[in-house]
Amino acid sequence: MDPTPPQRRAAPVRGLRRRTLARPASSAGRRARSPGPPRLGGGGVPDHALPPQPACAVAQTVGAWRERRAAATDRPARFVLPDLAVVAIAQRPPTTVDELAGVRGLDGRRAKVAAEAGLLDAVRAGLELGDGALRQPPSDQIERRLRPVATLAGAWLAQRATELRIDGPLLATRADLHALLRDSAESRLANGWRRTLVGEPLRQLLAGEGALAVGGHGELVLEARSHRRIAG
Template identity: 40%
Template sequence: MSRLISNQLSELGRLQWAQDACEELRLKPTGPIATENAWLRIKDVRTLKGRARWLAQSVAEWRELRAMALDIPPRHVLSDIAILGIAQKAPRTVEDLAKSRGVDQRHLHGAHGTALLEAVRKGLAASQQGELSFPATDNDDVDKSMKAAVTLVSAWISELARQTSLDSGLLATRRDIVELLLELPHARLSQGWRADIVGRDIEDLISGRKGLTFKKSDHERGLRLVDIPHMA
């Protein structure tokens, strides 16, 4: 199987890309996550305000620790929807817990229900500290004049990933784009196979040497990178 995959990658001219990507994964630091930050991975968590954020953080941390103890995915312990529902409802009793969105019967009784309500109480107590802010995002580090460039480049990368049958997240993440725009020396898009396939084109796009157009025809449609002629 390894030889077959290697041969296919060689035929596509992507063997070195795959080897470099595997090496990145091999060198990537591993270890336990910070359980107090588990809430940040919940979909739609940024819609929460005030004390609901503290409750989401506390319940998500309990879920993470419980999942680690049972060696199962966190969502098998409690769904994201249930965490959001509990955070918004702030239940004090089992009856209140039962009325929270996403909570089913298995969450209500015994040690499970008791632990959930304790996590809620912990979150309510923590909320007395004041507002719980979200950490700064990658885009916060970019000058306002460049935020449109991040959006534009993201659109181009999505199109390029489609054209080349590559996963857009493997090709370039938002962090990768920001680091390239900030001209950081360790930017992944400025070196290796990513620089060859997308990094240098992005630099040309931002510098004005290239531009994006939308091509629509019977045989092809989508964004296209084109050279911009220099005016004399």
């Protein structure tokens, strides 16, 4: 049996721990923790100093091209060009079909079709866009008093899209609905087949000529208003 008391056996360990913790960090350790040189952007300018205008300008012209293309082909904008691809193009504007094919969210065939439809022209237009032509997207906000109406109308639109077997954003986006609530003639719900299917019924609802009711199976029913209050 070892006659040495436990306290004396543990003492060297505690002393070693104290010496280890008190030892100054090596110069190599200090260098590893020191911040590196700033990342450089184009022309040797630090990233944080690069102006955002070029990327915003390309995003603006590419986004406008996408909206025109979606309207011309009657498809949701995200099917024409995914949001991820718009951001990637704005950050690293491609100038050739091969570079466009390398954009995340696009394959070779879609890139060729998009290029033939004018996407690369839209990129070039963004790169040449002056600061004065850069604009913020219009707000689709509506008055506070119309927000409950927007919620109910949005639920009915989602139900109609399911009934008609149409992709929801293709039938109507939130911006489309808000534009209709603001009585904007530019709303897609005020024109064409969308007006017939959902725009005109919604207009009657907003004019006080229609009412939303709950049907026997829990569905929303847009019907003629009886003008008979049951509460309030």
